[in-house]
Amino acid sequence: MQFKTLLPLALIIFLSSSCGSPRHISYLQGLHPEVAEDIRQQTVIRIRPKDKISIVINSKDPLLADLFNLPIVAHRVGYATNSSMNINQQVSGYTVDTRGEIDFPVIGKIHIAGMNREEIAAFVKNELTSRNLIKDPVVTVEFMNHTISVLGEVNKPGRFSIDRDKISILDVLGMAGDLTIYGKRENILVLREDSGKQIPYVVNLCAGLELLSSPAYYLQQNDVVYVEPNSMRARQSTVNGNNVRSSSFWLSLASLLTTVAILIVK
Structure with missing residues (x-):
């Protein structure tokens, strides 16, 4: 009779202890x-050497703005670059060198490492206007890699x-x-x-x-x-996950003991 009483109690305790605690599941507690x-x-995010970015200049005078933009290239796997079939056009980008610089059209070398996108756009815009190259430039900077x-x-x-x-x-x-x-x-x-x-x-x-x-x-x-x-996944990495540390092993053992207890009582 003591065995019949203790077995279900032990099973309940085991199942309760094997469940994950909410304090290890819920995010942003406290x-x-x-x-x-x-x-x-x-x-x-700030620019580092080897980063690749695009810088596009727009203006009321598009022909003038194009002088400061890299060419648009077409890529299509399996077709020539001059093919009209499903060509994807992309803006060329600047790769930041080991000194943190890029070579910008007309302006020349500019150091942008350590800047964020907003700072780069403001810097390029100031260079264009202060040199009277473009009066109304709109500068757009995007990450590429x-x-x-x-x-x-x-x-x-x-x-x-x-x-x-x-x-x-x-x-x-x-x-x-x-x-x-x-x-x-x-x-x-x-x-x-x-x-x-x-x-x-x-x-x-x-x-x-x-x-x-x-x-x-x-x-x-x-x-x-x-x-x-977690430890449960680590245990599952064994051949069948059914070793003495796994929950499946103990559940199987508890099921067997319960069956044996029922047979003994009968």
Whole structure:
């Protein structure tokens, strides 16, 4: 009789302990409106060597503006560049050299490393107007090769293009379809290259203030985000996941013991 009483109780305790705790699942815990002033300033993406950007000049005089624009090129796999069949036209881009400079038409070498898109547009516009090259230029700057890679326990791992001046880790994880149920939300690795060195950051999605104050909350171009699998996923990486540490093993054992107990009582 004691065995009959203790077996269901042990099974309930085991199942309760095996369930994931909400404190390891819910994002941004501990955030309240009154702590908004403690959140760090937003970090915009700034240009680095080897980045590629497009700079397009528009004006009331399009022929004059074209003097400062790189040529538009046509790309179509399987066809000649002069073919009229399904040609995609793209604006040529500037690749920032190791000194942080680009060679701009007429103006010449300009240093843009460390600038964001708004600052680059303002700088080019000032150069054009101060030299009396164009009176009314409209300067548009776009990223061309800025990406972030997301690996590990997410629903859609891959490399994602950046088209904004600032992008958070939550934005990128949303683009990757969010974490799977097997992803460790409190131990996400962000790998960032800075001055030729790879710098790792650990991000905790569950701790709201810690997350928003992290230097890795706002991502930079070429960052790599890795979501580590939890212990349940690690156990599933065995041949059949059915070892003594797996929940399936203990559930099978509990089912067997229950069947045996019923047979004994009968």
